[in-house]
Amino acid sequence: QVYRWMLFLEKSNESSTEKKPSETRAFSTKLSLSNPDFLFRLSDRPESPLVQSLFISVLEGEFFSKRISIDVYDGNEFIGSLEKTISVNRSLPKKPEFISSTKSFYSREAVKLKLSHNESLYYFVDEPEILHFDDKTASYQIAEKKEPTLAELRSGYKTKGLEIEFPTHSEAVLYRIYAIAEDSEGNLSDIASYECIVDANQYYIDPRKKTEQSAKNAFYLADGSPDFPFFSLEDALKKLSNKNGIHLHLLGNDVIQNTLQINQDFSLIGHNNAELQLDSDVYLEVKDAKLSFESVFFTSDFQKNSKQSKEKISSLAFQKSLFSLSDAQVLFENCDFSFFHLGNFVLAQARNSRLDFYHTSFVLDANREAGFISLVDSECNVISSNIVLSAPRGLMFSLIGGALNLYESKFSLFGENFRVADLLHAQYFFVGNEFFQSPAPANVLGMTASPMREIPLDLFYIDFSSKQKAVVDNTLIKKDIE
The missing domain is CATH 2.60.40 (Immunoglobulin-like)
Structure with a gap:
């Protein structure tokens, strides 16, 4: 045999598993031709010298097909050409697609x-x-x-x-x-x-985005995601009216200008001192729903009424409440309430409901009469919280039926005619609390703290049908009797 062909593919030595896949398959195509009795030269390179051994390395991309022609000489005599078609596919498998x-x-x-x-x-x-x-x-x-x-x-x-x-x-x-x-x-x-x-349950509300997006993007579509939040609580509840058990995150300050009727379960979580401000005639009506509020600062713009007509101001003789609950459950955790009201005010009125306050602060200054909770056949639990009422007269808790449980909290009353609680046909549990009573916030000299061994009748009215569960470790702070 005058000549022989050897055609093979081999992998590059740089095939480390730590390299990218495209680096693991660098192929070379090699042609080897050798015979001591003959001389060889590529046909398309007549100027190249004749050699006894010819090696060709081809690297031309992923796909190629090439016909190679080699001239064969016996000494200086041309005796013919060898031709070989080489087809190579060096492509990687196609990248998967999800x-x-x-x-x-x-x-x-x-x-x-x-x-x-x-x-x-x-x-x-x-x-x-x-x-x-x-x-x-x-x-x-x-x-x-x-x-x-x-x-x-x-x-x-x-x-x-x-x-x-x-x-x-x-x-x-x-x-x-x-x-x-x-x-x-x-x-x-x-x-x-x-x-x-x-993310099926987390929705975001950022009132600050309303001004930004109205100027930048006329086609902004709020979906409650962090990048496209709702502009208000009212807007979020409208668009999510068919969803229960959702978590709403409030960023910035939101003003509620219309009374909201709520009948779905949700939690509202405040971020960066988030504030929920209610206009003077607005309240939240909750029915057949379970709500929780966490780290939200509540205010209400009742002072707007000071610039309104005398007829409007006289209407404040009727009791104003922020929450109206029916067959509902509401939790406040790490929340703050701060209100000034020209007339009569109570935070919540509830029937067949449950209210829970954990590590929450409530401060109310009313010109006429102040209250905290008014309940019928409902339960109220106040734990590690601080409640402050200041008004000429008032009643912190009013219960007909249900239960009042106060635990390790502070209750401050500033006013001449104030009571902590009126309980009718209710159960009560008072453990580890501090009850502070003074005629006015500025008149706190001569205060004396003493263990509350008995329930003081001037601060509590409890009818005979109510049931005591526990009353221990409470402290009463009052002005000394002169």
Whole structure:
């Protein structure tokens, strides 16, 4: 035989598993031709010298097909040409593609993913990350993560196709998944990745955005996400009227200008000293619902009435309340209330309901009569809170039926004619509280603290049908009798 061909493909020595997939398959096509009795030269290079051994290395991209012609000489005598067609495919497997049930990165519903490929697939699912809202950036805190290495991916699940669902939770959750394709020769595609936030219950309210967005974007569509928050509580409750158990996050100060009728369950969580201000004639009517408020500062613009007509001011003789509850449950945690009212005021009136106050402060200064809670067949629990009423006269708690439970809280009454509670057919539990009574805030000299061994009749009216559960470790602070 005068000559012989050797044609082969070999992988590059730089095939470390820690490199990107595109670096793991660098192929060279080599042609080797050798015979000591003959000389060779490429046909398209007549100026090149004749050689006994010819080596050709071809690197021309992912796909190529080339016909190579080599002239063969016996000494200086041309005896013919060798021709060989070389076809090479150095392409990587196609990168996997995820097909999602949602087009958005931020989803309110469970996300379904599909993945299929002509080659084998490896996939790796990151541990779901529960997201927490960052008050400073007004967005979710998302931890930076590196892509998994090829070794990690190949240690994951192997499949031909994949269907997976990222479910909803009570919190916002970030999901990440990675995939890579491998052909029959072990060649790997680039890494494909998919990530999304599934957040079914968290909605954001930022009144500050209203001015910003109206100037920037006439087509702003509020969906309650951190990037596109609602502009007000009223707006959020309208758009989410068919949802229960949602968590509303208030950023900034919101003014409620219309009475809200609430019959859905939700929690309102304040961020960065968030404030909820109610206009003078506005209240929240809650029926058949369970609410909770956390870290919200409540105010009401009752002083507007000072500039209104005498008829308007005279109407303040009727009792004003901020909450009207019926078959409802409302929780206040780490909240602050601060009100001035020209007439009569009570925070909440309730029937067949439950009110809970935890680590909450309530301060009311009224020109006529002040109250805190007025209940019928309802339960009120005040724990580790501070209640302050200042008015010529008033009654902090009024109960007909139900239960009043006061625990480790402070109750301050500033007024000549004030009582802590009137209880009719009710149960009561007073443990570890401090009751402070003075004619006026400026008149606190000569105050004496003493254990409240008995319920003082001047501060409490409790009828014979009411039942005492416990009255211990309470302190009474009053002005000395001259």
